[in-house]
Amino acid sequence: MPRGVAFSARQLGLRALIVMPATTPQIKLQAVKALGAEVVLHGDNYSEAADRCRRLADETGMTYIHPFDDELVISGQGTVADELLRQSAGRIDAVFVPVGGGGLIAGIACCLKELCPAVKVIGVEPVDSDAMFQSIKAGRRVTLESVGIFADGVAVRTIGRQTFELCRQYVDGINITEFNYRLADRSQAQLFMGVSVGSKKEREAFSRHLAAEGYRNLDLTDNDLAKTHLRYMIGGRSPEATRERLFRFWFPERPGALSRFLADMGTSWNISLFHYRTLGSDFGRVLIGLEIPDGDEKKLSVFLDRLGYRHVEETRDPAYRLFL
Secondary structure, eight states, X not given: OHHHHHHHHHHHTOOOEEEEOTTOOHHHHHHHHTTTOEEEEOSSSHHHHHHHHHHHHHHHOOOOOXXXXXXXXXXXXXXXXXXXXXXXXXXXXXXXEEOSSSHHHHHHHHHHHHHOTTSEEEEEEETTSOHHHHHHHHTSOOXXXXXXXXXXXXXXXXXXXXXXXXXXHHOOEEEEEEEEEEEEETTEEEEEEEOOOSOHHHHHHHHHHHHXXXXXXXXXXXXXXXXXXXXXXXXXXXXXOTTEEEEEEEEESSTTHHHHHHHHHOSSSEEEEEEEEEOSSSEEEEEEEEEOOTTOHHHHHHHHHHHOOEEEEOTTXXXXXXXX
């Protein structure tokens, strides 16, 4: 959205002032500035930046453009659905859309339901930023007390008024996701995924569909042991991860934290285990297994020092060595 406004303003010869949270990753800031827009950094999240933007619009007389709760913005987002239909020749069963304030999914849903009403439109939200799911469930817009900003693009406490009404009318469902990963062998991995479905019948149908497509799966919905304990050790021991080093990290709950980790890590190391938990604080707990080749120990030390995230190595932990 910020780049779209900056680009359009440059094409039309207009001044663009973009207000973004102070925690916005540098790569996004530079992309907006490169298009000629002025950037003001304010607050730690979208809501604080939006309030500042409205005040600046009042003070300067500039036109305020809402990032998602605007019918023209929603219509523009709907062109994504047009692209999907053109590129797939209309052979689509369902579309899964990330949900923040709801602009993207509202636009896509309106377009698809007009042109191909049989196509399912499913929203996807992190379990710690599920404002749309909670709002649809309550039948009214719900404001979350806090949001996890590990997935910074969808970290919105309150969805839009227009997007809420459109999603209630056109979206087929909202899924709340959890994701844990463990390397199994070089040809496959074991995943623990949390997916919201409407009923037991739909859940069973989803499982059969996965199996038919060649994905072995196990429904753990009613398995309290798995949900309470084993989900955090999903995949068990991996015989393929022969040079694995295990670390507990405290990732700052701000946009770009994971992107920075991956960018600094580079491409020569493999992530063999990943598990993220948010506890509603300033930091998210992340357990990561890294396959480090022989001779890269010094590079690893430099990487960890440069990264600066609090961490503890757990490679010699007896529980890890026994179970993972």
